[in-house]
Amino acid sequence: EAGVAQSPRYKIIEKRQSVAFWCNPISGHATLYWYQQILGQGPKLLIQFQNNGVVDDSQLPKDRFSAERLKGVDSTLKIQPAKLEDSAVYLCASSPPLGRSEKLFFGSGTQLSVL
Amino acid sequence: AQSVSQHNHHVILSEAASLELGCNYSYGGTVNLFWYVQYPGQHLQLLLKYFSGDPLVKGIKGFEAEFIKSKFSFNLRKPSVQWSDTAEYFCAVNAISNTGKLIFGQGTTLQVKP
Structure with missing residues (x-):
């Protein structure tokens, strides 16, 4: 089974x-x-997205971060403009549609360095 | 608001030593509890989980955890660690009323000396 794919690996x-x-x-992960x-x-x-709808974005700094999940499959996360404190690993995870977070499958992450 | 606290930030053990990592959470309602592990160079993966029933749950690689509701704790244990257990361990909590939103602790780095 293919895992969660993320790119780039470093930025x-x-x-x-x-x-x-x-x-x-x-x-198949909703x-x-x-x-x-x-x-x-x-x-x-x-x-957090459920299909292409946002379930929870309460901790997203909306003045600079945005995310979308068109067609309920792939997703992009954008930062504009970046700040030094945004340096972090950004992890994407998915879970099956039955909910309850029975098991989250994580990608390898994107390591972002802001200089 | 929910929060998760892991007491040990960095633990160093010799092989065959016993392990116990502490985890406490703050939330008054019903919760699902998890331990995730991240081995060097790998992604986060589920070690074990508790939803209901027997408060002593067993996971992969000989790990187990005990849910003590009165103490809001979910400590991770292993009787005899191996060098390959060197990794970062995260406790996480999900409130039943908040499906999908996992709150993670800050993590514990375990270093096992051969």
């Missing part, structure tokens, strides 16, 4: 630049999550 940008991350969840993991901390949920 280095300067502050105030924009950046986008891409995620392809496991086929729920998709974007997490931010700052060094030394646990992952923090940024946004």
